[in-house]
Structure formats: structure tokens, C-alpha cells
Amino acid sequence: MRGWLSKDPAPRYTGNLNASHKWSLPGVDPCPVCDLQPEGGTSAQYPCVDLSGLPPEDQEKLLDSWPVPREEFIRRRELVRPFAPPYAVLESGAAFGPLHGTGLGYFGQLFMQNPWSLCMRREALERLQSTGVRGLTGCPTQVRFRTKHAPELRDIQLESHGRFHPDCLPPPNPSCPTCGVVMGYSVPDPYCLDAASLPQHVDIFRLADASTLIIANERLVDAVRHLELDGVVFKELEVR
Template identity: 90%
Template sequence: MKFYEQGRDPSPRYTGNLNASHKWSLPGVEPCPVCDLQPEGGTSAQYPCVDLSGLPPEDQEKLLDAWPVPREEFIRRCELVRPLAPPYAVLESGAAFGPLRGSGLGYFGQLVMQNPWSLCMRREALEKLQKAGVQGLISCPTQVRFRTKHAPDLRDIQLEFHGRFHPDCLPPPHPPCPTCGIAMGHSVPDPYLLDASSLPQHVDIFRLADATTRIIANERMVDAVRRLELDGVVFKALEVR
């Protein structure tokens, strides 16, 4: 099975821009006073299908503020979300919940990537891919307003986490902080290799667990996009070991 990194098509015809965000998110965590690292890590994960509107207003209010909090308060906020989140959810700082809300303008392709870590699709494109048997496309409608007669019906895609870097492309690990026990991470290797044993068989598109700003598609997804002539994204082949 071949795997690809999915990215936004840079062609100038795709002028679409979403001035939108997810309503709720998990805050940052106050850093260690010695190493200045967050003890709970961080993520670019987005869970648009997770509706937190049933929480008490005072709890929802806490999930609107991304300002760093003590670790004990961060854990408490995670526990507010956990019963409503899917089992595969990674509840780290920056995790966002609820559909995109805001405004949009410009021309969008069939597949829409506002940035490397987010994915929306026009409803008709999503239905075509699902009919073609592509697995892993959980979605919900966006709440984005468009100032045009022919506004796209965009669906926000919620992705599972899978995949690790192969050890051969990673630098030696940093020693852990003697105070908090956290070790500084590393930037995404360029180029990077994927560990074959960590890649999923049950979904055809997913968020890379070792680099949550990357969205990965397998050849079934890529073949379907190309066969159906869906536009808006490009694919870069990755090496797997």
C-alpha cells in the first residue's frame, strides 16, 4: 500500500479563504519553570462532530479560553470533554471541537484545505468518495456564511490519528527534563519516513499521530480522488519502511 501527504493545491485559481474557527478547544498548560515545556504536549487535532453545547454554560465558558492553565485544571477540562469525544480522540492542548463557524469567500475546489492540518469537502465530493468506498470520512456540516448566490455546501472532516515516523529518519532523542520528566521533541524530518507497522488498514485518510499538522492518504483515497476528478488538493508520495 502506498501513502501520500495531502496538501492544498497552490494553483492561483483556488482563491477560497475561510475566516472561521471551531467554537471550543482545550487550553494550553502552564510550562515547566525549568525547561519551559508543556507537560501535556499539544496537537492540531480537530473534532468538528463533537458537540459540547450540552455542557453547563460555566463549563463551556472554560473551553472558549485557550490561555494556559495549571495542569490540574487542564486535566479537569479534559474530563469534561472525554465522555463526548470519540474513543480515538487525543485530548491535548489545542484540540478543537465543534463545526467551523465564521465566513468564507473566494473559489473553493471540491476538497478544501485552509491549512495543512484541516480538511473540508463539498458535500457532493464527500458523497462521491463515500460511494466509491473510501473509509475514514466522518463529517458534519460547517456553519460558514458565504456572500454569494452559489455558496458551497462544505462538510468538515474529522480524522482519526494513526502513523509514526520510522526510527531511521529521527535524530537522537533529547534528554528529559529532571524536573518535569518531559523531553523536547523534534521538528518534522525532511524528508520523513513512515513506519509501516503503525499505518492503518481500516481507514484511507488520517491525521499523522507523530505530526498532527500532516494529513495522510493511502492509494485507495488518492486513486478515488483522481478517478472522480476531484480538485483542490495535491498528493506527495511518502516512503514507508
């Protein structure tokens, strides 16, 4: 099965992170006609991208997510590009650098603070990688835990792939005559994925059409179940 990952709702999983990534791309001043952001937006996270090599004044500008003019956004995006992997989605909201902050509670082997982020205990990541699961790149977090047995969490960096099948989408909206942006759509309910758009080289990825969704294929789902790793559940998805 292909599955959408979500946090296991069982009461025993009390883990919580009060943490964030150090740098991010800001918002963009909206178009005065359609009120949309010209450069899109994403929930993609790249914890392995280290921007500490930038001059301090440039790093400072990547600490503030407040919307900026389009020209300034493009300038900041180009500051990041040399440090980011080729597959990175460099849109408003993209976050970079390891998680830093505090954590408390009980964490499963896999952990999702929200639907668009995935962490794993170090040993769980290593066990999955040893089975041949592809697409798992983990970065150590910089989180201080208020618990006796602190987990060694790895923040998982994912590629973006995959599209919704056209059959589950509404008719496309017209583009704005001023900025050219086309208004998007919310996640269809129910939704199905376009089989031709799904990656063959990774077993887990962020959905390109909805960056808040993390998708796993049969290989990863089977590995998690075989290794009896806990903390997340999989919702089976239709693929056409």
C-alpha cells in the same frame, strides 16, 4: 502511492475561511525548568464533537485557550472526554464543534485552509464514501459565504495514526528531571513513515507523530483521481 495532502497552489483556488471551531482545550503553564508544556499539544480537530450539553460555565472555560495550571487543564480535559470518540487526542489545542465564521472565494471539491484541516464539498464527500473510502466523517459547517453559489462544505474529522520511521529521526532527547517531559522534534526533512504503524481500517488519517500532516493511502488517492476531484495535491511518501 501513499500521499501527504496539501492545498493545490493554482491561482483559481481563491477560497478562504475566516472561521474557527467553537471549543478547544487550553494550553498548560510551562514547566519552570524546561519551559515545555507538560500535557503536549495537537492540531487535531473534532468538528462532530458537540459540547453544548455541558453547563454554560464549563463551556465558557473551553472558549479560552490561554494557558492554565496543569490541574485545571486535566479538569477541563475530563469535561470533554465523555463527548469525544475513543480515538480523540485530548491534548492542548484540540478543537471541537463545527466551524463557524465567514467564507469567500472559489473552493475546489476538496479544500485545505491550512495543512492540518480538510473540508470537502458535500457532493465530493458523498461520492468518495460511495466508492468505499474509509475514515471520512464530515460535519456541516456553520459558515456564511460571501459568494453567489455557496458551497456546502463538510469539515472532515480524522483519526490519528502512524509514526515516522526511526531511521529518519534524530537521537531522542533526555526527559526533564522536573516534569518528565521529553522535548520533541520538528518534522524530519525528508521523512518516511513506519509501515508497521500505519492503520489498516481507514484510508485517510492525521499523522500521530505530527498532527499538522494529513496522510492518505492508495485507495483514497486513486478514488480522488478517478472521480476527478480537485482542490488538493498529493506528495508521495516513502514507507519502510
